Every structure is written in structure tokens, then in C-alpha cells.
Amino acid sequence: MNQDILTDIIAHKRKEIAIQEAAVSASFLENHIGGTTVTHSMKQSLTASSTGIIAEFKRRSPSKGWINCEADASIVPHSYELAGAAALSILTDELFFGGSLKDIRNARPTVNIPVLRKDFIISRYQLLQAKVAQADAVLLIAAALSKDECMSLAKEAHALQLEVLLEIHTEQETDYINEYVDMIGVNNRNLGTFHTDTENSFRLAEKLPKDKVLVSESGISNPETVIKLREASFRGFLIGENFMKTENPGKALNEFINQLQSAL
Template sequence: MTILDEINNNKRREVAEAKKLVSLEQLKFSPFFKRKINSLKTTLKAAGASGIIAEYKTKSPSKGVINEQAEVVEVSSAYTAAGVSGISILTDRQYFGGAFEDLAKARSANPTTPILRKDFMLDPYQVYEAKAHGADLILLIAASLSKEEMLELSETAKELDLEVLVEVHTEEEIEKLNSLVDIVGVNNRNLKTFEVDLETSVKLGSLLPQDMVRISESGLSSVENIHYLCQAGFDGFLMGENFMKTENPGQACKEFIELLRK
């Protein structure tokens, strides 16, 4: 069993418990449910966009504890001030130290910045959770889903006016994409071995439809990485650990974007 299998099995148990505690109807009463979403697809394509999607996460299965002192409102607000195109908030507690409270706090502090709920999405119920806690888009990991499951989750997202980011790592996973997908993210990290290779983005990016908005994820640590991937046709760059491992993630993000724009 891979770590991804373990995480997904645990997530199914979590979702089953969550459904017992909070119904779909109760989720719909969230004050965030009626808000108009901010489009990451639009901000990534905007003139002068940094393309940076900065992530807030305190730990990960591959790195362990990254930053337990960082506070989500302070960090996410600093990300927005730095000029990011979007923010990614981990909501998986067991493996990434995330929480719905982090998502809701980041939403309240950054009303106009697109925010991704980053988690292991396996059930339509989780899409409602994302909407209820202030997300603008959801992440679907192709390695975790069949083509049919991905379509069902994409349809649910569209019913709730959320954008869909699909993460792929192999050529076979590209075959699972559907017409409702807004953005494709190529994960340079193999979720089964945790090995990272930026050439994964270059190789798979060349196989995507030309008009598809695409982002590169994992292992990005330098301005040179970003310039290289821009030349390969990428619109966005998901960066988490690179900022979060510093004492001041927001300042690290600001300095990185300033370098990027020189």
C-alpha cells in the first residue's frame, strides 16, 4: 500500500464521520455559500500576473513538520500583499496539519484572492464542505480517482460555481480529464515515491491542449525554475514549502515575486 492509498483510506473514514455530524443542508447555511467566487483561471491569465499560488501548510508526509509557528491570517494576508495569483490552503489535518478553520480564516482575511481547498477529494460531500468554508476552487488528484469519479466531482463543483483544478503526474492520468476542468496542475512529485523531477511538467505540459490553463506543482524553489516553466507554456506555479520553511513566509514570498519581476 502506498502513502496515497493510506491517505485516501483514512479520508474515506473521515468523510463518513463528517456526514454523520453535518448534513449537506447544514453546509448550505454557511455564510460563505452565497458569495461570488474569485476565479484563479482569470487571475493567472491577467496582464502582469505573478502566476504564484502560495501555499499555507505546516507539515507534510514527505518533510514532516515544516512550520508550526506560522499563523494563517498573517501568512495568507502577506501572500496577497506580495502579489500572488492565488492561495492554497491545506485542510487535511492528519497528514498536513490543516484545518477547515484555516480555510475560513484565510477567506475572511482575503476576500478577493482566489483560494484553493487542497485536500484529497473523493466524495461530492467534500465539494460542499469546500464551498461552505470559503474555497473558490477544489483540487482533484487524478491518481486517486477514476474518470467517472472525476466527472462526478467536477459536475458537483460546477453546480456550486467552483472552479476545478486537476492534478496529474502521468500520461495515463491526462486521459481522465473532462471538459469541466478549468486548470490542470502537473505534480512534479511522484505521490507514490515522493521523488521530484521538474521535467515531469515539461513532458506532460506538452501533451495538454494548447488553450488549457496549466500550473506546475512541487519542487519549485528558484526564479530560474519559474522562467524555465514559463517558456514551457505554464501559467502558474504552486509553491508551499519554499515559503513556509522560512521564519516569515509572507516576506519570503514578497522577495521571490520581486525577483521574478526584475
């Protein structure tokens, strides 16, 4: 997505959050967190996994339009787990990606692997929503935040026992990495052109701290790429469109993992 689209998304997100918070207060959400704690560590799951696939549930995108408008969050994530996914990424943005928090709520009872809330998170309120929906981790996008906002949200996420995946696109954004970041995601999609190039992950790998779990995001469509990225210290591989565009995303993931394990 280009920077203009990102600006549009964030502007819309601010309005959306204001409407949601007017309907359901932050204190109401806080009271409904109850005793929920992180029971599934995404960081640990990726580190322990031989494949590290983060299978994404995504119905549409701003660049491709509808990918799989009929996809059912109570079915696809479960099929991903059965196929061998190490973790799940669930898009909860409605306007641009066709998702909602309901997708996490529908998926959660069907799976026992970590769930990442993938959205444009700019407010503590969204962290509370993620926790109540029983996500295990949240995505923070450097391009959508200031460094201070990133630090504050990452710290708050940890206070809520949510792990943090920080998404960066450029070497300059490595300045956003802080002590509360559990995983660093390198997005291979150019923000200006929509073009995806996995070389971005290889370029940035050497610049990233060795004590963080590294995740490569977007543009991964063959097992050979995963093998090369693993050699470059990546442990997580976020793949969505490649599976979601098929009739049976779980089956597509299963075939991908079988190919990957044969090649390892």
C-alpha cells in the same frame, strides 16, 4: 508520497468524511451555502498575473514532517497577498498535513485573491464543505479517483460554482481531463519515490490541451524555473514549502517575486 501512502490517506479520508457527515449533514451544508458565488476566479487570476504564483499555506507533509507548525492562517495568507501572490492554496487535511477547513475560514476575510481548497477530495460532501468555507476552487487528484469519479466531482464542483484544478502526474492521467476542468496541475513529485523533478512539467506540457490553464506543482524553488515553465505555456506555479519553511513566508514570497520580475 508513494502509492501506499496515498492509499492510506484515502482510506482515512473515507472514515473522516463519514464522521464529519454524521455530525453535520450534507443538507445542513447545502442550506448554509446561501447566496455565496465565485467572486474570485483562480483561472482568471492566473491568466492575468505576470508571475502566476499560487502561494501555499502548509504546516506539514508526509514526506518532510512539520514544516511550520506555528503558522497562523489569519496572518500568512494575507502576507502572501500583500507580497503579490496570484492565488492561495490552503491545505485542509488534518492528519497528514496539519490543516483544517478552519484555516480557509480564518484566511478568507483577510484576502481578496482566489483560495484553492487543497485536500484529497473523493466526495461531494467535501465540495459542499469547501463552498461553505468560501473556497473558490478545489483540487481533484487523478491518482486518487476513477475517471468517472473525477468527471462527477468536477461537474458537481461547477454546479456549486467552484473552479476545478485537476492534478495529474503521468501522461496516462491526461485521460482524466474533462470539460469541467478549468486548470490542469502537473505534480512534479514522483508518487513512488517522493523525488521532485520539474522536468515532469516540461515533459507533459506538450501533451496537454492548449485551452486549459496549466499549473506546475512542487519542487519549484528558483525564479529561473518559473521563467522556463512560463515559456512552456504554464501560467500557475504552486509553491509552498519554499516559503513556509522560513520564519516569514510572506517576506520570502516577496523576495522571490522581486527576483522573478527582475529576471523577466
